[in-house]
Amino acid sequence: MSASAKLPPFDAADPLGIDDLLEPEDLAIRDTVRGWAADRVLPYVADWYEKGELPGIRDLARELGAIGALGMSLTGYGCAGASAVQYGLACLELEAADSGIRSLVSVQGSLAMYAIHRFGSEEQKQRWLPRMAAGEVIGCFGLTEPDHGSDPASMRTHAKREGGGDWILNGRKMWITNGSVAGVAVVWAQTEEGIRGFVVPTDSPGFSAPEIKHKWSLRASVTSELVLDDVRLPAGAVLPEVTGLRGPLSCLSHARYGIVWGAMGAARSSFEAALDYARTREQFGRPIGGFQLTQAKLADMAVELHKGILLAHHLGRRMDAGRLRPEQVSFGKLNNVREAIEICRTARTILGANGISLEYPVMRHATNLESVLTYEGTVEMHQLVLGKALTGLDAFR
Template sequence: MMHDNFTSPDFYEIDDLLSEEHKLIRESTRQWVSKSVCPIIEDYAQKSEFPKHLIKELGEIGAFGPYIPEKYGGAGLDQISYGIMMQEIERGDSGIRSTASVQSSLVMYPLWKFGSEDQKLRFLPKLATGQIMGCFGLTEPDHGSNPGGMITNFKDDGDHIILNGSKMWISNSPFADIAIVWAKDENKRIHGVIVERGMEGFTTPETHNKWSLRASSTGELIFDNVRVPKENILPGKSGLGAPLMCLDSARYGISWGAIGIAMDCYNIALKYSLERVQFGKPIAAKQLQQKKLAEMLTEITKAQLLSWKLGKLKNDDKASSAQISLAKRNNVDMAANIVRESRQILGGMGITGDFSIMRHMMNLESVITYEGTHDIHLLILGNEITGHNAF
């Protein structure tokens, strides 16, 4: 069953489950990735540089907060539409998808869900177009999988607060105009705070020497007695549950993005196996190569159906955190296995920059770690199954 390299595989005719709007969104995103991302991304990854000129284009295709209501600059699309966009963007590169994910799920989402009306109107329309960019500060040097132990804190100072602490492994931070920062008040309660570029004592040093997500901008957030107006505190929700809700939104998008990587690598491996001749015939005619391809297709199909169903649950506001953890864990692991098998099919050619496989492989080492590690999601599921917290 042969298909165009950029649209296959769809072995179970999942297209039949999608609306015409979903298909239009997928096609327009695919065209943009094919035209604007694929031709340049290897060079930017080699340079370890984020292609900032893509920010405006991401805004133009609606990749920033597509499910945010139109009143606030979004497109008012459903969750499956968001997932499809993340899938297609990650076929190009995880770093570009991460930029869109952070802007959508970790910056715009908390502003929409927990922000005041003034905060929503002030920031969301500009974030939707990419006029301003944001980042999300939760992880700290000593508190990654245990975010509740954070030490970043603020003290009351009249109509301001004084913020101190640091965050690390923050996507978009070196160029972000605002940061949604999670910090404890004097009663140890966690709140979201909008910190703006230019506030005295706020710096964002860039992280260098990365082997993964090289075309994504990563850095730290440093707060040294930063005076933040109290009007910049998100009023809608406090406690650790607030940032975890944001992570659920991001993890959902990641589950779709991982499918995009797997699809890209499967298509590359299939095409190469049909063209590469050894011992007088294409290597696709060999049993072991067919085994690899058949298993790849099976796992991709399972992941496609899993994320589609999760999208339906999210549309109906029925998706649980544990269900999202299952999808993120399963699909990223699936993609990592397919990348490795694809690399083997290509042999030595698979390690070169002529193909996207090794870039995807390195990127997945970050994707499998951030927004909850592979093992943390396992424990979330274990807790859901048994009722016993093993953390």
């Protein structure tokens, strides 16, 4: 740039000029998802959250399918074939509306559809993926159990062959997003061959999914228990291309990548609420944004928010290049969710007592992120993943 060239104006919404890294198609996808969320989620989500429900979830799923948001980074079978960065941008916009909406999309695409797409038979793919991509069938992913979260290798759900043919599944899964509205569940179980994944139609006799109530986080989201009592499945229900924990863990890594972006959406929403409030709320005769301590908070929040978005973008480019390692996903999930929670908490202090009101999104995002902090790997698990990668020493056991 020549000395006489005019610099672009400073943009408080994009202080680092990160949008310059995006292609026109990236921006178009981002704007499409942002517009859908502004129209179909933001006017209603505070009421959904207060009531602890997500009404019309099947209609929302079909609408998300219509804009290509379900399984969007997968190819074929009606999926959009979007880039990892484009999928990440969608996750950011969805979670800027609410973590529960992003969870609906993540579980559908990055867990249930991804498992079938990567490890399923052609028959399984043809049967389920087109309808899931269109939002006609909602999926869920059964790995976590009441007594086994961070240690899935110890799961008790088991499947046995009967006479070398059908499989009989028994067990319980817990904290399952989409469970009670799903038409298909990908369930992981112990077998004589090791841990295997099963594609389970939810109308199978012996399958039930009671919804979990009394949540104070992810309230605008369907969360269920899965109960499998002698569920009989044909031999073709097993995912044929994987045995062992590599299957579910690779699915989780894909979903965690979406969280790296999504958490920054919740942080951005809270930061924008605090910035707008600081510009207009007056105390001692002037806007509180004119006081040094408030400006220090806003500056620190902006730094961590946009560092997190840069990190997410970097990881997305690595995923698109086929170079993203699971440890790097742990790096992103650990940093971005932790910083997002801190941004929400700081934003709440700027809003003062108004910060606890559902008139503003801050407390809703903060409580949602407490769940995001835990699911798909707790803070401690991701710290240990990075610790092992850094030292070469395994501290898990």
